[in-house]
Amino acid sequence: MELQEAKQQFIDTWGALGSEWGINKSVAQVHALLLSASNPMSTDEIMEKLVISRGNANMSIRQLVDYGIVYKKHIAGDRKEYFVAEKDVLKWAMKIAVMRKQKELDPVMDILKEISKNTEKDKTPEGKEFHKTVKDIQVLTDQLETIANKLFNTSGGDLLLKLIKLMM
C-alpha cells in the first residue's frame, strides 16, 4: 500500500468514526490529517487536501485548537498560520475525554442529581422505584468517573499497563 493511500484511509476512517460518536466529520478529518502529517499545515493546505471550504476548514481547526489537541505554529517570515496536532495519543485522548465529560456528561449528571433529590421524599411505590433507577445511574457514573480520574490524573504513561497487571 502506498503511504499516501494509507494516510487517506486513516483520514476517511477517522472521519466516519467521529460521525458515529457525535464529532463532526470535518473536525475528525482535519484531526486525522494533522495527525498523519509530518509538517505543520496551513489552512490552505488543509482545504486542498480534504477538499473542504475555507469556512469549514477554519471552524474545524479552531475547534481542535480550542480542545487543546492542535497547536498553532508560527513560521518565521510567513504570514500564514500553521497547525500541528498533539502526537502523544494518551494526551489528546485524555483531553477529548475530559472535554466531552465536562461539556456533555456533567450537566446531565447535575440534573440527575437534582431529580434524585427531588424524588427522595416520595414514598409511593412508583416514586421509590423511579428514585432508585435514577440513583443507580448516578452511583455507577460516579464510580466510573472515579476510576477514569485515577487513570487520567496520574501522569505516568504506563499507568494503564500497571493497572492491567494489577487487575489480573
Added chain:
Amino acid sequence: MELQEAKQQFIDTWGALGSEWGINKSVAQVHALLLSASNPMSTDEIMEKLVISRGNANMSIRQLVDYGIVYKKHIAGDRKEYFVAEKDVLKWAMKIAVMRKQKELDPVMDILKEISKNTEKDKTPEGKEFHKTVKDIQVLTDQLETIANKLFNTSGGDLLLKLIKLMM
C-alpha cells in the same frame, strides 16, 4: 417537584444526551420512558406519552429490544405486545457499551491494524512517523479494551468499588 414532572425531565435529559453521543433521540427517550415506568407499556402508550408516530415508536422499540436492554412482555388475554426495560443499570450500560464497541469501534480498529501492517516496512522518516501514530492509537485502544473487559466480564456488581479501593 411532581413525580410525573421529574420523569418527564429524566426523559428529556436522556434524549438530549443520546443525541450528543450518536444515539437517536427517540430511541433514548423510549429507553428513558421505560426505565421510569413501573409497568410494562404498549406501543400505543409509548406513542402517546412521547408524542411520536407509530413508525418511529416501533423502530425505536425494536432497536432497544435488539440491543437487549428492553424486553417483550406478554400479558395474558391481551393481543398487544408490552415492553419493559432492563432495570439493572450495570447490565444495560454494559450491553450498550459492548454493542457500540462491536458495531462501531471494532471495524475501525481492524482497519487501523491493517494500515499499521501495511506501513510497517516503510523506512522513510515520513512513513515511520505515520506508522508510529497509528500504532500508538492501537496500543492505547487495546489497553483500554483490556481494562474494560476486566471490568465488565467479571460478574460481581461491586467490582468497580473493589477496583477503586485497589487503585487508591
Added chain:
DNA sequence: TTTTATTTTCAGAAATTTTTGAAAACTAAA
C-alpha cells in the same frame, strides 16, 4: 375461511446538521 387487531415497512416530508462562499474584519508590511 373471513374478520379484526396489531405490527412492520418505507417513500416522502420535516427537522436538523453541516458546509459553502463571499463579504467583513483583521493584521502586518509598504
Added chain:
DNA sequence: TTTAGTTTTCAAAAATTTCTGAAAATAAAA
C-alpha cells in the same frame, strides 16, 4: 496612512438524519 494577505463570520444552500403516516404484512380470534 494605504495596500495586500489572511482569517473570521454567517446567511443561505446542501446534505444528512429523523420522523410520519398510510399501506402492506402478519397474527389471532370469530
